[in-house]
Amino acid sequence: MNRRPGFLVYGLLTAFVLGSCAPLYWSFLVGSHSREVLTKRVPPLLPGGHFWDNAQRAIDAVPFWKALGNSLLVSGTVATSVVFFSTLAGFAFAKLAFKGRTPLLVFVVATLAVPTQLGVIPLFIVMAKLGWVGSMWALIVPGMVTAFGVFFMRQYLVDAVPDELVEAARVDGCSLFRTFWNVAVPAARPAAGILWLFTFMATWTDFFWPLIVLPASNPTIQIALQQLQSGYYVDYSLVLAGATLSVVPLLVLFVLTGRQMVAGIMQGAVKG
């Protein structure tokens, strides 16, 4: 709408943003006070000085560094692989002529609506047969390319790469892979960055499948969090110090690339 917003708009937005921050602040607040303070009542509204003590206890209680390493390895590998294979397929769907292109693309889009999560039982049986239960392969391989990624890159490359450029590369004797590498990849870079970010985050935050295939001794960050809260008595200063700590990596990513994330969501909405 066209007029400059007044106090009401800014006031409502501020209230919403405060609500968005409050649970995180609360988590840090509880995580920074000693257990003794918490058993009496709600902590004071300013952080206490025990955050590092509590965080250290959380790190000692679960295989924290291993979990962090696993999460980084799995999310980084999956995101990179998704970007590569999706760009490859997206380029073929956007710019190359081949028999069955349209029906195959329709098929890709249709699979977007299939809740593949419901195939966990056979997937688990397959992973057990392959001997991958408990290893990171069980998390990496099933996620290596996604329908969303293929469709997203296809939509971007249709406009981003001029047909003449592909033809020129062919006339000059480039193989298709070379054309892909020299023409499509440079043009795809902005969309590839966004796809990488969102795939990384989705893999990082996944909980259901890792819970099924990973043992307590070799977890990802999310599974380590779950271990923090097991047992009859819950020490919330420890649990929420751990939760706060676990949020830091994505928070850093958010500070560095938040603008691209916003742009990615808004672009995806317009195109999808």
Added chain:
Amino acid sequence: MGVGSTAVKQVGGAGGPASPTRARPDSADVRRSAWRRRLSRLDTRVTPYVFVSPFFLLFLLVGMFPLAYTAFVSVHQWGLLSGQGDFAGLDNYRRVLEDRYFWNALRNTVSIFVLSSVPQVVIALVLAGLLDTQLRARNLWRMSVLLPFVVAPAAVALIFGNVFGDRYGLVNEVLQGIGLEPIRWHVDTLASHVAIASMVNWRWTGYNALIFLAAMQAVPRDVYESAALDGAGRIRQFVSMTVPMIRPTVLFVVITSTIGGLQIFAEPRLFDTAGLGGSDRQYQTLTMYLWELGWRVRDLGMASAVAWLLFLIIVVFAVVNLLISRRAGALRGVDG
């Protein structure tokens, strides 16, 4: 584009001894170029399939095959450790449908889904309307509303599990502070659903608001101008013009959140320490029920039956959503 085309020309130049070949044709060169032509034709024909094949292979392996195989497992006795047993027909389905915890989980899932999707869409629409103004520091506001999205559901569940603690929880302390009775968030069914739905709402409302915002910005501005001339106020414009015009986007968000929402797992699973959905399964959802059958009871046959039933439920919900929105569109005389 300029940069791209020079790069291609350089590449073309590097593969360059084409012109001397043409000047002095001998039989070996002719053979070589024929070979090359055939290779290039093969490249054109086959390579596109090679490019798209990783997706299809992987989908076959981890998408299609598991879904079909779930049906196979669901009609057998199948233990987590013992593996495939006798053919059981529809026995697993019968046992699931006779289990009161299945119906309980279905009720809980739908209840949590409704409590999380309806307020979420409404608030996201309003938020998008607020963001669709000429704000100062526009990008900062947009980033701020997205902040909860980067907090993983597991962490959200731990934090909200504490905020909604029955004793010493922030919400209850505030309620008591203003003279109200504390609520037993982990005991009362409806209260626990509200708490769990609030986790979903917290994490996703800003994200969906940005999707709505993008759609709102595609609405032509002169539509608003003529409405303003007709004397429609801003709220009136928003309700009777903006929202109907972005209806396809609303439908898109509703359907994607249906697919995700009916599979909700991490939030209720981590709402307490036991992870079974409360002392009397007050907040056990269908996916949690599936997990309990498969990895606690260790009955993969029954768990597969649940997976298929859940799949059907999701399809039914998506179709019903689609029909309702079609109907609403037909009544208004617009169709997206």
